[in-house]
Amino acid sequence: MSEIIKFINRIENCDTLAFTDAMPTECVDLVICDGPYGVTGFDWDEVSCIQEYNLGLIRKFSRILKPGGALYLFGKCASIDFIDYRPYLELSTKIVWYQPSRLAQGRLKYTNNYDIISYFTKGKAKTFNLDDIRVEQMVELEHRKRCENVPSVKNGPYGKTLFNEKGKNPGDVWGDIKQLTYKSKELISRDLLNTIQKPERLIERLVRASSNAGDIVYDPFCGSGTVPVVCRNLERRFVACEINPGYVALANERLNGGKTNVAEVETEVGLVESNQMAFL
Numbered sequence: 011m012s013e014i015i016k017f018i019n020r021i022e023n024c025d026t027l028a029f030t031d032a033m034p035t036e037c038v039d040l041v042i043c044d045g046p047y048g049v050t051g052f053d054w055d056e057v058s059c060i061q062e063y064n065l066g067l068i069r070k071f072s073r074i075l076k077p078g079g080a081l082y083l084f085g086k087c088a089s090i091d092f093i094d095y096r097p098y099l100e101l102s103t104k105i106v107w108y109q110p111s112r113l114a115q116g117r118l119k120y121t122n123n124y125d126i127i128s129y130f131t132k133g134k135a136k137t138f139n140l141d142d143i144r145v146e147q148m149v150e151l152e153h154r155k156r157c158e159n160v161p162s163v164k165n166g167p168y169g170k171t172l173f174n175e176k177g178k179n180p181g182d183v184w185g186d187i188k189q190l191t192y193k194s195k196e197l198i199s200r201d202l203l204n205t206i207q208k209p210e211r212l213i214e215r216l217v218r219a220s221s222n223a224g225d226i227v228y229d230p231f232c233g234s235g236t237v238p239v240v241c242r243n244l245e246r247r248f249v250a251c252e253i254n255p256g257y258v259a260l261a262n263e264r265l266n267g268g269k270t271n272v273a274e275v276e277t278e279v280g281l282v283e284s285n286q287m288a289f290l
């Protein structure tokens with residue numbers, strides 16, 4: 011289906027379920043899926059069973075991902091409970107995106123303070139750019155170095171924990187990236203707070219870790235366009251889809267309001283030619 015070329019670096023106003031089915035097999039390197047969570051009263055968030063809905067998505071994404079490609083699936087803590095995704099993709103990590111700043115005013119039970127980002131791969135991951143996503147070491151340097159001089163640490167199986175000047179692996183609980191607030195410069199509309207717009211830093215970490223410049227990133231639920239904006243900034247190509255025409259307009263405005271436009275990015279990294287190769 012060579013027509014997919016025309017969808018590169020564009021936001022389509024359509025239903026992602028049908029759109030994904032029309033995509034060619036093994037055509038994308040990474041999927042970042044920030045779709046319904048099944049917890050709010052918004053029309054677009056109402057699904058009868060979020061786990062079954064997510065299983066359907068995982069099956070669809072497994073077909074369009076290249077071998078070694080990755081999927082990040084956003085949701086709440088039970089978003090993939092009691093479903094068998096194993097025939098489609100391998101679950102590598104459940105990342106906890108911890109948001110300590112949530113108001114936490116619940117009285118009847120513990121307030122939820124995190125989202126889950128389920129990280130799947132199609133077979134062995136072909137890309138994991140750890141050096142691009144390292145975070146600051148929290149331990150004090152001198153103490154750390156003293157520990158490393160203990161022979162069993164230096165030469166033993168824990169040698170891999172040696173201090174790295176570039177920082178450490180971010181691990182699977184991320185508390186260092188704050189949810190947007192109404193004061194955040196990048197927030198494009200107050201209506202999008204909490205339910206729609208994700209922080210660029212969060213999406214950047216996923217894109218940097220699991221793709222390289224020129225790779226194709228699919229955003230099936232693009233909302234305000236955070237994934238396309240990050241892809242543009244990091245010289246990845248994107249295919250994006252959004253059902254609400256208002257959000258499509260907003261996302262396009264955001265995308266075109268930046269320093270670089272999509273056409274420039276294409277020219278800079280020779281994307282038009284390589285893209286044609288990818289789908290023909």
Ligand SMILES: C[S@@+](CC[C@H](N)C(=O)[O-])C[C@H]1O[C@@H](n2cnc3c(N)ncnc32)[C@H](O)[C@@H]1O
Pocket residue numbers: 024025026027044045046054055205206207208209230231232233234235236237251252253254257
């Ligand atoms: C959580 S928001 C995505 C937010 C986005 N990551 C951002 O940072 O702006 C989910 C989006 O999915 C859209 N959506 C829901 N169902 C859809 C479908 N079947 N096809 C396409 N878009 C859909 C909603 O309109 C909403 O904008």
